[in-house]
Amino acid sequence: MFKITNGISDARLSLEAAFLDPDYWNEIDTMADFNEAEKMFGAKRLEPAARDCGTLHPRLGPKVHTPSSSARDPMTPVPRMIEIDYEKVNRYWEEATPSILGPYMMDDFGFPASAGDFRFRAESRIVRRLTRDVKRDGAVLDLGSGIGVWAEGFARRFSLVTAVERSRNLFESLQRRCSPYPNLRPIHGDVLTFEPDARYDLVFLGGLLMYLNERDLIALLRKLVRCIEPGGMILCRESTVRGNAVALRGDYQVVYRSVSDYRRIFGQCGLTIRHVERNEPYVLIEMGSELVEKWRKTVPARFQVLRAIGHLTYFGLRLGYPWITRIPKALGIAFPRLENHFFVLRADAS
Numbered sequence: 001m002f003k004i005t006n007g008i009s010d011a012r013l014s015l016e017a018a019f020l021d022p023d024y025w026n027e028i029d030t031m032a033d034f035n036e037a038e039k040m041f042g043a044k045r046l047e048p049a050a051r052d053c054g055t056l057h058p059r060l061g062p063k064v065h066t067p068s069s070s071a072r073d074p075m076t077p078v079p080r081m082i083e084i085d086y087e088k089v090n091r092y093w094e095e096a097t098p099s100i101l102g103p104y105m106m107d108d109f110g111f112p113a114s115a116g117d118f119r120f121r122a123e124s125r126i127v128r129r130l131t132r133d134v135k136r137d138g139a140v141l142d143l144g145s146g147i148g149v150w151a152e153g154f155a156r157r158f159s160l161v162t163a164v165e166r167s168r169n170l171f172e173s174l175q176r177r178c179s180p181y182p183n184l185r186p187i188h189g190d191v192l193t194f195e196p197d198a199r200y201d202l203v204f205l206g207g208l209l210m211y212l213n214e215r216d217l218i219a220l221l222r223k224l225v226r227c228i229e230p231g232g233m234i235l236c237r238e239s240t241v242r243g244n245a246v247a248l249r250g251d252y253q254v255v256y257r258s259v260s261d262y263r264r265i266f267g268q269c270g271l272t273i274r275h276v277e278r279n280e281p282y283v284l285i286e287m288g289s290e291l292v293e294k295w296r297k298t299v300p301a302r303f304q305v306l307r308a309i310g311h312l313t314y315f316g317l318r319l320g321y322p323w324i325t326r327i328p329k330a331l332g333i334a335f336p337r338l339e340n341h342f343f344v345l346r347a348d349a350s
């Protein structure tokens, strides 16, 4: 049975996103479901969405399932290239709260601030493990560095760190955070126009790729491949989905790609994936976010007590960490909808 789960203006997985994802089309089993959806969105809105995901609904023609990107043949309808409105991305991050929760998209769920600290510390341990072979006297480039929590961590471990951030608001916070570190150079600018003036042992891309159109992403990665030291790595930490790419097109513009989409893109840029790992701390917090989201959708606003529910959800999940994130997977349940992965990449030549 098809379920309406979210709102269009929502900064997270919106209804529009649901209709761009063929997995959701597959949930629309009956004409009654389709009519219900049509009533809510209007046929005009549904039709392009259906075409975008390469899936045709009974009303529009035969239903065709879009194969995964790696299996596509040239004759198969493929989703139209998703275009992100960079101005909207920019506006969103200009207005973002410069806190540990803000850049992690965690500030609307009633979670305690310690949830952001937990996630950062747990992810830091993973990053430390994945980068343990990077030379201590090496140079690091952190692109889309937000308020600079990662850049600061790198400055403590490595000789030289360059951090690039486009949002003026977050950049000012990054500058303040970085002032005690003479080895950290903050740059206010767009990663797409940034010209690296050095070679790097580690390039960190933490939650940046999802804000870039595919051709810009490819151009950026190709630029980065040329400035990685022999034996150096690119480390991405990126939000992912299981099926086809999902785009949010409201005030919060983003493309969530699948691991296989990233595999294809990295391959096109001369990068080899040495290691992929699901980001379990992220998944834990995302489980909490999606549960709180469901609560918000079902309970009238005046009874929501969001702070209490957010705290309860977070501490409940924390008690079950790390095994709790593995339960949906073991049961074959696609929850949470949004995941996150670390990708360790090396230039093909190195």
Ligand SMILES: C[S@@+](CC[C@H](N)C(=O)[O-])C[C@H]1O[C@@H](n2cnc3c(N)ncnc32)[C@H](O)[C@@H]1O
Pocket: 089, 093, 103, 104, 143, 144, 145, 146, 147, 149, 150, 164, 165, 166, 167, 170, 189, 190, 191, 192, 205, 206, 207, 208, 211
């Ligand atoms: C999800 S936040 C991640 C921040 C940080 N890397 C972290 O992991 O905490 C994404 C960041 O990328 C920045 N960003 C997005 N597009 C950018 C671009 N084209 N150039 C520079 N920064 C960009 C945003 O302003 C935001 O600070």
